[in-house]
Amino acid sequence: MHILSPLLHQSFDSLSRKYGPIFSVDFGSIPCVVASTPHFAKLILQTNEQAFNCRYESMAIKRLTYDASLAFSPYGDYWRFVKKLSMSELLSSRNINNFQQLRLQENHVILKLFANKAKSYEAVNVTQEFLKVTNSVISKMMLGEAEEARDVIRDVTEMFGEFNVSDFIWLFKKFDIQGLGKRIEDLFLRFDTLVERVISKREEMRKNKGIVKNKDKEAGTEFRDFLDILLDCIGNEKSEVKIERVHIKALVMDFFTAATDTTAISTEWALVELMNNPSLLQKAREEIDKVVGKNKLVDESDGPNLPYLQAIVMESYRLHPPVPMVARRCVKDCKIENYMIPKNSLIFVNTWSIGRNLKYWDNPLEFDPERFLQNSTDSYIDVRGQNFSLLPFGSGARMCPGINLTMRLVPALLGAIIQCFDFHVLDSKGDIMNGGAIDVNERPGLTAPRAHDLVCIPIERIGYHGPLETLGC
Numbered sequence: 001m002h003i004l005s006p007l008l009h010q011s012f013d014s015l016s017r018k019y020g021p022i023f024s025v026d027f028g029s030i031p032c033v034v035a036s037t038p039h040f041a042k043l044i045l046q047t048n049e050q051a052f053n054c055r056y057e058s059m060a061i062k063r064l065t066y067d068a069s070l071a072f073s074p075y076g077d078y079w080r081f082v083k084k085l086s087m088s089e090l091l092s093s094r095n096i097n098n099f100q101q102l103r104l105q106e107n108h109v110i111l112k113l114f115a116n117k118a119k120s121y122e123a124v125n126v127t128q129e130f131l132k133v134t135n136s137v138i139s140k141m142m143l144g145e146a147e148e149a150r151d152v153i154r155d156v157t158e159m160f161g162e163f164n165v166s167d168f169i170w171l172f173k174k175f176d177i178q179g180l181g182k183r184i185e186d187l188f189l190r191f192d193t194l195v196e197r198v199i200s201k202r203e204e205m206r207k208n209k210g211i212v213k214n215k216d217k218e219a220g221t222e223f224r225d226f227l228d229i230l231l232d233c234i235g236n237e238k239s240e241v242k243i244e245r246v247h248i249k250a251l252v253m254d255f256f257t258a259a260t261d262t263t264a265i266s267t268e269w270a271l272v273e274l275m276n277n278p279s280l281l282q283k284a285r286e287e288i289d290k291v292v293g294k295n296k297l298v299d300e301s302d303g304p305n306l307p308y309l310q311a312i313v314m315e316s317y318r319l320h321p322p323v324p325m326v327a328r329r330c331v332k333d334c335k336i337e338n339y340m341i342p343k344n345s346l347i348f349v350n351t352w353s354i355g356r357n358l359k360y361w362d363n364p365l366e367f368d369p370e371r372f373l374q375n376s377t378d379s380y381i382d383v384r385g386q387n388f389s390l391l392p393f394g395s396g397a398r399m400c401p402g403i404n405l406t407m408r409l410v411p412a413l414l415g416a417i418i419q420c421f422d423f424h425v426l427d428s429k430g431d432i433m434n435g436g437a438i439d440v441n442e443r444p445g446l447t448a449p450r451a452h453d454l455v456c457i458p459i460e461r462i463g464y465h466g467p468l469e470t471l472g473c
């Protein structure tokens, strides 16, 4: 235990350099296996997928996900049912398209805020504002309204990544020696109160007005949000799986935790890397000028025509995967090459480490989007779980179902921001940084955000008022 730091993926990275591409380490009474190469990642996540298709549930995860979430439930009938439902009713291409206008409006909110702050030369906490955008987008897609859940969600993801001695050392199972139990209960209450309020309000609305539909004015079509679909499932005798209120709460928690932090983190890492590499920022802007022009704001429809911007996002996933390790639980004894992995072992595929390994990437610590452009040897690599040297969204049946949403949201938000603004970055004392790089330290947790919030004064770019004018700025 003493050799592990709170940034577990970094400790495991150092250990893999000493002990090799696959090694075991005991967390108290629980055996863990750490894999740090594309070869072993493939053997675990693809070749022997059936042995590793569940996740480990700590005391905190069990309680905070109501022991009924999609992300943490065992591979089986319930998982299959909620996965299918989520894919068809929340994350299908049709649904992602339905909510495009909503995402655009959320982007406009942050751009207007930056424009106002630029006018008054005031600082803005960019980290918090990105979280507000992603929280609002996922909240409106799921619940039909912007529910302020980002604070509780960040606390939850941090709690998921915390090491609880009682989980790992059987002797302490009954004792809460770190006081985590009390913090878990407090967090549970905060989230439960929030989600209970939203569900009750919707039930009341359904009683009074019937089912309320959203309208896509441009397409002239109507569609419903996820909460309505889930409420329909309650008491549905024909449903393959009996859905109750607790399942709805679990799914709401699931999507808030899985989507909010990760998407905001990846946008921030990409922006920080561009701030630290002005020549790359310049190149991205030249591409935007050429493809989008100086009078229109970058939006999701521009994404496919901006390969350099896409390459920046990919490079950011390589160097700063928002989920640094794919964590699974072994459900049956499994032999991998000469290693026997016992049932119930915890498995970590260290994607963070693979992304920084000289064996798989040239100059791995350099932020170089060019490596993902045509004519580069790595240009064929994508992030959809088939290339095991780049796994920001995992791989196989338990791979991230939010990838399509994220791959549209992040480039559009990042592109619009760098199109319109420069930034004066503030240091920890609140002074404007004069030269020097913005720090790229990480904070512990299930995700890997930057250690310190990014606080900046936005500066409107000269000659780029056109896109902002379309927003009435």
Ligand code: HEM
Residues within 6 Å of the ligand: 070, 071, 072, 083, 091, 138, 254, 255, 258, 259, 260, 262, 263, 266, 321, 322, 323, 325, 326, 327, 391, 392, 393, 394, 395, 396, 397, 398, 399, 400, 401, 402, 403, 405, 406
């Ligand atoms: C940059 C953004 C994101 C990153 C880097 C990310 C990454 C991941 C990773 C690494 C996993 C585990 C995959 C595995 O075990 O193989 C995962 C699972 C998951 N993600 Fe994401 N994710 C992101 C955004 C989203 C979004 C936007 C949503 C939903 C709206 C989402 C929903 C989920 C869910 C529900 C799971 C659990 C799937 C299951 O166990 O079957 N994620 N994500």
